[in-house]
Amino acid sequence: MEFMSNSSGFDENKPSLFELISETQLRDLLEPSVRYLLGAVTERHPRYLIHIFNRFDEAYALVMLLVERHYLKTWGGSFTENFYGMKRERVLAVPNLPRASAAAPDVLREATKLGKKDIWKSLFMIVGVPYLKRKLDDAYEIHAGGAAANLFGSSYLRRDQLREGATIQEKIKHWLKIILRKIYPTVNAIYYLSVLFFNLAYLFDKSHYHTPFHYLIKLRMRRLNEADYRAHELTNNASSLHPGLPSLTLTSLLNPSFLSKVLLPKLMDSLKLLLPTSIFFLKFLEWWYASDFAKQLSAKTNAAIELPPPKQGPTPPAEKEMKSMPKGVKVVGLPEDSKCCPICKEEITNPTATQTGYVFCYPCLFKWVNEAGDGEGRCPVTGVKLLNGVNGLRRLMV
Numbered sequence: 001m002e003f004m005s006n007s008s009g010f011d012e013n014k015p016s017l018f019e020l021i022s023e024t025q026l027r028d029l030l031e032p033s034v035r036y037l038l039g040a041v042t043e044r045h046p047r048y049l050i051h052i053f054n055r056f057d058e059a060y061a062l063v064m065l066l067v068e069r070h071y072l073k074t075w076g077g078s079f080t081e082n083f084y085g086m087k088r089e090r091v092l093a094v095p096n097l098p099r100a101s102a103a104a105p106d107v108l109r110e111a112t113k114l115g116k117k118d119i120w121k122s123l124f125m126i127v128g129v130p131y132l133k134r135k136l137d138d139a140y141e142i143h144a145g146g147a148a149a150n151l152f153g154s155s156y157l158r159r160d161q162l163r164e165g166a167t168i169q170e171k172i173k174h175w176l177k178i179i180l181r182k183i184y185p186t187v188n189a190i191y192y193l194s195v196l197f198f199n200l201a202y203l204f205d206k207s208h209y210h211t212p213f214h215y216l217i218k219l220r221m222r223r224l225n226e227a228d229y230r231a232h233e234l235t236n237n238a239s240s241l242h243p244g245l246p247s248l249t250l251t252s253l254l255n256p257s258f259l260s261k262v263l264l265p266k267l268m269d270s271l272k273l274l275l276p277t278s279i280f281f282l283k284f285l286e287w288w289y290a291s292d293f294a295k296q297l298s299a300k301t302n303a304a305i306e307l308p309p310p311k312q313g314p315t316p317p318a319e320k321e322m323k324s325m326p327k328g329v330k331v332v333g334l335p336e337d338s339k340c341c342p343i344c345k346e347e348i349t350n351p352t353a354t355q356t357g358y359v360f361c362y363p364c365l366f367k368w369v370n371e372a373g374d375g376e377g378r379c380p381v382t383g384v385k386l387l388n389g390v391n392g393l394r395r396l397m398v
Helices: 017-044 046-054 056-075 079-083 097-103 105-112 116-142 147-152 154-160 168-203 212-217 226-240 256-290 293-304 319-324 362-370
Strands: 086-090 219-223 351-353 359-361
Touching: 017 046, 017 056, 017 079, 017 086, 017 116, 017 168, 046 056, 056 079, 056 116, 056 226, 056 256, 079 086, 079 256, 086 105, 086 116, 105 226, 116 168, 116 212, 116 219, 168 212, 212 219, 351 362, 359 362
Parallel strands: none
Antiparallel strands: 086 219, 351 359
């Protein structure tokens, strides 16, 4: 396994296949994560965000177009590729590339740097291809049957039969559905098989490219080196000293030149810190709720708190208060042992509480309240009238 995880030969700048797969998985997780977060916010503010959520694919592609273009121009790689410390470069016919990289890294960097055409090709591969694939997947599921067609077969597909006297537009849609249903699964399978083939060829150092799209645009993946970071630092210093930029004042914050050349690049670069921070926060929440540490900490915290004494319930009436009660009201005294029922003076069985807070045996209390002449009954200890009679009694599960 050590060979497989480091099978990049003697070229230290060549990323391993497992790094490239991790980068691809992270990029694939961004779209559903953003969609979920936007959906949660849209539920709270549908008036302002429902239109964006309904056109999420287009909005996400537009935002990623701006983000990826910035990272391709600044770092030579996409957002997730830069997160893993990788870049794209043009393939040169240099026999000993590792030695050339060590001898003249700055010269080699300028020779393999992405041009404008390479940036737009990469943008189409990073943003355009996933957008088209999502649209084709949705169209296959909706118009061509998808899983429903595989499950129900011909009975499901009969509903798409072309009616007599159909217009040209209906005929075109009908044949597009048939083509999508017949051809798209095969094209999809060929795509994934070709990716597997290039991955294996890259793993055993038989190809410079790990995907067919990198082969088509003639760009390969490399690790960022010292020359890349040095060039990026020089570019930032030069842009900060640009004479065309206004001085930092209150009015200059809304200047288009300041927004496009200073503020927007800073916001784009801050995404590199936002992504690992959000990943750490989500993993921390997952660990917190999945482990027993939170429960143990909560139990220790509760044990350390000195709880106040329980609130005293109504006390038995005094002799003077007994005189003001209606004639015929009976009360009992509290037993010395709190485990005994105040009525039968025996150990409480099937405990039941009244609204005044005292606990009795259920048969004793039921009989006491049910025999009251006013239909509601009173607490055997305090003589306070109970609401709803026997229906107001509460059985205790201990």
